[in-house]
Amino acid sequence: xxxxxxxxxVSVMTVSRVLRGMPGCGAAKAEAVRxxxxxxxYRPDPLVGAxxxxxxxxxxxxxxxxxxxxxxxxxEVNRLNPKVQSLWNGAEAQAGKYGFRLEEFRCPxxxxxxxxxxxxxxxxxxxxxxxxxxxxPGTRLQLDLRPFxxxxxxxxxxxxxxxxxxxxxxxxxQMALAEVVxxxxxxxxxxxxxxxxxxxxxxxxxxxxDYRFREPGMDWPDPLVLDVEAYExxxxxxxxxxxxxxxxxxxxxxxxxxxxxxxxxxRVPEEAGFVALDADPRGNVSGIDQQWDRVGAAAVDMITGxxxxxxxxxxxxxxxxxxxGRWHEGATLERRFKLRAARVKxxxxxxxGPAEA
Numbered sequence: 589x590x591x592x593x594x595x596x597x598v599s600v601m602t603v604s605r606v607l608r609g610m611p612g613c614g615a616a617k618a619e620a621v622r623x624x625x626x627x628x629x630y631r632p633d634p635l636v637g638a639x640x641x642x643x644x645x646x647x648x649x650x651x652x653x654x655x656x657x658x659x660x661x662x663x664e665v666n667r668l669n670p671k672v673q674s675l676w677n678g679a680e681a682q683a684g685k686y687g688f689r690l691e692e693f694r695c696p697x698x699x700x701x702x703x704x705x706x707x708x709x710x711x712x713x714x715x716x717x718x719x720x721x722x723x724x725p726g727t728r729l730q731l732d733l734r735p736f737x738x739x740x741x742x743x744x745x746x747x748x749x750x751x752x753x754x755x756x757x758x759x760x761x762q763m764a765l766a767e768v769v770x771x772x773x774x775x776x777x778x779x780x781x782x783x784x785x786x787x788x789x790x791x792x793x794x795x796x797x798d799y800r801f802r803e804p805g806m807d808w809p810d811p812l813v814l815d816v817e818a819y820e821x822x823x824x825x826x827x828x829x830x831x832x833x834x835x836x837x838x839x840x841x842x843x844x845x846x847x848x849x850x851x852x853x854x855r856v857p858e859e860a861g862f863v864a865l866d867a868d869p870r871g872n873v874s875g876i877d878q879q880w881d882r883v884g885a886a887a888v889d890m891i892t893g894x895x896x897x898x899x900x901x902x903x904x905x906x907x908x909x910x911x912x913g914r915w916h917e918g919a920t921l922e923r924r925f926k927l928r929a930a931r932v933k934x935x936x937x938x939x940x941g942p943a944e945a
Contacts, residue, residue: 595624607898652687655716655891656709660697661723670868671880672720675741678881679718682888688716697722699730710735716891719745725786734901737894739887743789749906751894753886755878756910757788757865761795761839763915764863764876768837769803772924773861777835778811779826784841785813792841792865809833816842827852837861837921846873846920862920874918882911 589607593600598617606613606621607630613621624630657679659665665676680690691714695705709717717733719740728747739751768776778796785793793811800808812829814822826848830838837860838845846862856862867875886909894900 589630591628592621592624592630595628596620653689653716654691654712654714655683655688655718655888656714657690657692657718657720658702658705659692659694659720660702661694661720664694665692665720670870671866671878674880675884677884679884679888681881682885683892686888686892688888688892690718697724697727697729702729702731706731706733706736715895718887718891719750721745721787725783737891737900739890739894741883741887742787744787748902751887751890751903751907751909753883753890753909753911754788755876755880755883756912757791758795759910760865760876760878760913761792762799763913764839764865765796765799767874767915767921768839768861768863769806771861771921773837775807775809775835776837776839776861777809777829777833778839779814779829779845780811780841781814781816781822783816788841796839809835823848830854835860836924837863839863839865841865843873857920857922861922864920867916867918869914869916872919873916874921875916876913877916878913879911886911 589600589603593603596603596617598621602613602617603621603625606618607625657665657676661668665672676690683690693705693709695701714736716737717739719738721740721742722744725744726746727744729745731748733748733750739753741753743752743754745752765776778792780792793813796811800806809829810833812826812833814825816822823844826845830849830852838849840846840862843864843866846856846864849856849860849862854860862874864873864875866878867873869877890907890909
């Protein structure tokens with residue numbers, strides 16, 4: 589750092605502040621420090637950095653700064669659905685372990701408004717940003733994130749490419765289908781919104797097709813892909829699909845599908861089962877608990893890890909951390925072994941085919 593300071597014509601303290609992404613050094617000085625560091629091949633030592641952090645913690649208050657949570661949705665976090673609140677709680681608890689505090693900043697999902705907000709965050713010395721999901725999947729923004737350590741969750745923010753955390757959606761679908769098939773259902777249907785598929789990087793549909801290939805002896809209705817922006821038309825299409833396809837279980841990416849089944853006069857779980865790919869672990873709907881709190885904690889881990897390594901800006905190789913889901917035993921998927929027992933025909937060996945599992 590002393591060599592960088594001499595080459596840039598600044599103090600060692602200025603070099604330290606610039607390389608840690610702290611504000612107040614001036615654009616010209618900061619650029620001179622970064623250029624000198626690059627020319628001299630300066631690389632921070634993570635072990636020394638960890639030691640210095642420990643020493644600072646011993647002589648300074650435990651609070652190290654704010655991690656901004658940028659929310660571009662219309663409602664505040666505490667007014668959103670319980671799953672997003674769970675994500676916030678997990679992220680907040682994890683940030684607190686490292687001496688950081690989360691603070692929500694609401695802003696329209698527009699480049700101009702977000703650039704203004706980033707200037708405010710920079711002037712306040714905010715070192716890290718957790719980007720919430722966006723209303724529209726495939727969102728692309730043109731922002732200068734060099735002063736910040738950033739991460740997001742899910743796949744709605746397509747650009748800039750950041751470190752991100754997510755539920756392991758492909759495995760979640762596999763887990764859901766294993767429960768459905770293992771309980772004796774033989775004609776499960778899948779319904780989703782196209783926007784939801786984009787949000788999970790099409791992992792649900794990929795897992796669905798893979799499972800169909802591996803269970804060819806079953807009767808698989810064609811999946812139904814709807815448009816959330818045409819909600820009422822989607823509801824009608826679902827009713828028609830339910831009438832013509834007659835699935836004995838419905839695997840859905842959205843909870844309203846259960847209400848639509850009941851509107852159609854289907855008794856759940858007596859006549860048909862229902863599985864939610866994003867089930868509330870406190871509710872009575874069977875499905876996958878995506879462990880949103882752990883997804884939030886994983887995103888914060890990526891931000892604090894960058895801060896510990898003095899990393900800022902866009903990563904050269906963005907990382908994806910996937911959190912495994914858990915099966916939530918609700919009341920919408922019964923076992924059907926007794927209903928299917930009369931149809932099982934022994935084959936004279938210990939191995940059973942898909943239709944007899």
